[in-house]
Amino acid sequence: MTVAVGRPTRIRLRPWQSEALDALANCRRPDFLAVATPGAGKTTFALTAAVQDLAEHPGRRLVVVAPTQHLKHQWAAAALRFGLHLEPEWSARDGALPSDMHGIVTTYQQVATSSAALARLSRGAFVVLDEIHHAGDDRAWGNAVLEAFGPAARRLALSGTPFRSDTSAIPFVDYHLDEARADYEYGYGEALADRGVVRPVYFPRINGFMEWVAPDGEVVAATFDDDLGRERANQRLRTALSLEGEWLPTVLEQAHERLVTLRRTDPAAGGLVIAMDQAHAAGIAELLAARGVPAVVATSDDPDASERIADFGTGTEPWIVAVRMVSEGVDLPRLRIAVFATTTTTELFFRQAVGRVVRHTRGVRDQRAYVFLPDDPRLRRYSAELSESRRHNLRRRADREAGPSADVDEVALGDDEQMSLFSVIGSVALDAEEAAANAGPDPAGPGVFGEVEDGAVGGTEPEGVELVLLPPPLPGGGIVTVAGGADDGADGADAPGLSVREQRIRLRDLNADIAKELVRSTGWSHPSVNAELNRLAGIRKISEATVEQLQRRLDHGRKWLRRAG
Secondary structure, eight states, rough: OOOOOOOOOEEEEEEHHHHHHHHHHHOOOEEEEEEETTTTTTHHHHHHHHHHHHHHSSSOEEEEESSSHHHHHHHHHHHHTTOEETTTTTTTTGOOOTOOOOOOEEHHHHHHOOOOHHHHHHOOOOOETTTTTGGGGGGGHHHHHHHHHHHOOOEEEEEEEEOOOOSSOTTTTTTTTTTOOOOOEEEEHHHHHOOOOOEEEEEEEEEEEEEOTTTTTEEEETTTSSSOOOHHHHHHHHHHHHHTTSSHHHHHHHHHHHHHHTTTTTTTOOOEEEEESHHHHHHHHHHHTTOOOEEEEEOTTTTTTHHHHHHHHSSSOSSEESSSSSSSOOOTTTTEEEEEESSOHHHHHHHHHHGGGOOTOOOOOOOEEEEEEEEHHHHHHHHHHHHHHHHHHHHHHTTTTOOOOOOOOOOOOSSHHHHHHEEEEEEEESHHHHHHHHTTTTTTTTTTTTTTOOGBBBOOOOOOOEEEEEOOOOSSSOBBBBTTTSTTTSSTTTSOOOOOHHHHHHHHHHHHHHHHHHHHHHHOOHHHHHHHHHHHHSSSSSOOOOHHHHHHHHHHHHHHHHOOO
16 A cells, blocks of 8 residues: 555643543553543544554554534544544444545444444554543443444543443443542643633522423412422422513523623633523524524534534534534633523533533633523432532632532423423513623622632643654554545545545545446446456445555546547
């Protein structure tokens, strides 16, 4: 195979990333769990580890498992910057992976349907399991992950927050007293103390007076201060977030006012509303539009959702409304405001949602971020824990001085019949302006630390370790550059900056065009033309072909077409 010499990648690791790499290198077990707060740089850590592992073990594949379809492409793009060529559109139908690709990116959902094919692909491979707790979303998913990646040589599991296993244990994770035991952990408080890694987050909590008809026919009225049982508390939260009441529009207005203030010094600052479902997301976008505020909507049923999220990330639109799509892992550093308008109230989901606004942005002095919350007791408890981490860090800086909450199930009113019996009468926000105004020093709780806000300023990136990484050899031998792996001037490599995957897509399109021309010129059937081109190029399936083989197939097709003409 003809390949070019790869360009080195120069990276600066944060101290925690360097420490975690050392811990991984010293771990003799095949499994390693790294838990690091959102925004800390788990992707950089994992890809650095992958480059080092593949360099030490020539011929080894890399498999990355991501939670969502959107994140597959985000991982592939990040890997390319490290000289790693990953296929995010891999399918079990494709057969063997071309030898000029380092590996693939797949999802947990895809693992559940393709575990046998992935077991063949991952034999002896380095596997990265991003947000590994998703393997516990469904018992079948956990079994599939075990089958698919049991043959791997090394498994690096990542998570943005500590997690429990309240049902079945997640594969490849070590547990102690039902709690996942991390091999390396880097928390939000530590990241704040390092400065230049994450933002300090503040939590304006908005009370309200809600009135609704319960499924049993009883008319109920309550504020978030009232002590209710789980079922009634769930109904109260759903009533507050309803499009039919006044609580949600009021909170959206307060959040937008805060965003407008931030955009005076950070013009690209954006806000995220996490909605309950697709209809709820559309309704929230309409509420904002009625106030002259445009909003991007990204829901899982929209085939263009990933593109919408990516465009929002590089644009200047003020708001994006999403249903889970932006709750985990999605890299949108310009998000500074979030409105928690969903009935999903597990601590894990809450921390993931907060993680969307914590990523530090260089060049912005005031780094504070805000998450507007219903003053639900569960959310109040979660925010208090994170606020305490922030306050402890700020207090330590000011003075120079040096239990986890249980998960709560997602709100669910029960079956469709119960849902049909539930109806909102009204909801009104209480003390919304006061809560938003108090979001300056410390909206998480009145009368607590707020005198010094060193952690709110930009800070500088913590001192770290600089590494120079060479792209690892491909399973088929050699090294490729981002510019391509074919000869200069060939169809796949004549445009600078094309990745191996982009070259393959381009060459496959050209091969498809030449096959159509040959069908018209020779009278052969389409399958017969493709079979002959594959024979001439020495390949079994076009999906398994390398850039060089696709180029050779195209050259044979052109010669054949000239003879046929």
